[in-house]
Amino acid sequence: MRLGLIGLGRIGAFHAGTLVGIPAIESLVVTDLVPEKTKQIVDRHRSEGVEGVDSLEALLASGVDGVIIAAGTDAHPELVLACVAAGLPTLCEKPVAQTGAAGAQLLRRLEGSTVPVQIGFQRRYDAAIAAARAAVVSGELGWVNTIRSTTLDPEPPPPEYVAVSGGMFRDCGVHDFDVIRWVTGQEAVEVYATGSNRGADFFRRYDDVDTSAAIVTFADGALGVVSNTRYNARGYDVRLEVHGSQDSVAAGVDDGWPIRATEPGVTFPAGPPHRFFMDRFLPAFRAEFETFLEVVAGDRPSPCTVADGLEADWIAEACARSMKEHRPVRIDEVRIP
Ligand SMILES: NC(=O)c1ccc[n+]([C@@H]2O[C@H](COP(=O)([O-])OP(=O)(O)OC[C@H]3O[C@@H](n4cnc5c(N)ncnc54)[C@H](O)[C@@H]3O)[C@@H](O)[C@H]2O)c1
Known part of the structure; x- marks a missing residue:
């Protein structure tokens, strides 16, 4: 499977290390608003199948099967909507959004969509x-x-x-x-x-x-x-x-x-x-990602939907x-x- 990872700060950089250790993930395409962060992760994991791109658009067009969002909380709704619009199953770090209004608006905009979104509550x-x-x-x-x-x-x-x-x-x-x-x-x-x-x-x-x-x-x-x-x-x-x-x-x-x-x-x-x-929580994050792989494969519905996470x-x-x-x-x- 080929996954995308958006946001390579504290947790995104850590997630990259966990994801490359999961055998079912053959390649990982990563991006961050800060090009230096993308470069650092690619340099660290190049031999483990990690590729870097310089924009969200390039990541969505890179043939990934699903996307993990680990960008700052304020960026979650726009990134989820972009991934869903591209038809890509998405796992987004908690919380759903920075404000109640932004969370409610995301839920409304996802109404009727069949693309699964999983909110990342690893506990x-x-x-x-x-x-x-x-x-x-x-x-x-x-x-x-x-x-x-x-x-x-x-x-x-x-x-x-x-x-x-x-x-x-x-x-x-x-x-x-x-x-x-x-x-x-x-x-x-x-x-x-x-x-x-x-x-x-x-x-x-x-x-x-x-x-x-x-x-x-x-x-x-x-x-x-x-x-x-x-x-x-x-x-x-x-x-x-x-x-x-x-x-x-x-x-x-x-x-x-x-x-x-x-x-x-x-x-x-x-x-x-x-x-x-x-x-x-390393084992919990790993189990969360393995569950997401089943969601991406269409073998199960999202275990924590946006509506569920928003509660x-x-x-x-x-x-x-x-x-x-x-x-x-x-x-x-x-x-x-
Ligand atoms: N599950 C957990 O236990 C846990 C722990 C820590 C953080 N988090 C969540 O993970 C998210 C990130 O936290 P962090 O500590 O890594 O923050 P951080 O500030 O260290 O990193 C955020 C990164 O996202 C990048 N970014 C922001 N907007 C972007 C966009 N539109 N496209 C691409 N990259 C973008 C920034 O450049 C930065 O590198 C937050 O939502 C936070 O709540 C979850």
């Missing part, structure tokens, strides 16, 4: 998170009273990333919002969120926060508790806890959990701590409004049809 492919979902689905947890999802980044992204990211809830919390929806199988109805700024000044400059917390109420009454920061120096801490009336499970509580227990004599976790999404964006949107207005916000208030 759905993490073995432990998928097992937590299976425990909910099987009923072995009883009814879920609380689901906690935590994403603590080790360090802040650069200011230019924050400028187009859509903000803390939409950029970082969106992973947690997607996971708690996916694991509980419930839709969120209301959120109550807050945030703070004690780190770099540029977060404030972009009307963003560096630390946030949100409480999500689901339709069946289950409560989601989501915690995020850009300043968790010990490492990349992604955990999920699901507490039910019969049993409780946790994902991400392994020896790489970046935390130091203070109980005398306790040596867990033994380390080394997870550093970032690259080491923490997490709406939770994020409601959180941003809740934080700004210091009040609970219902999802219906922010959803644009």
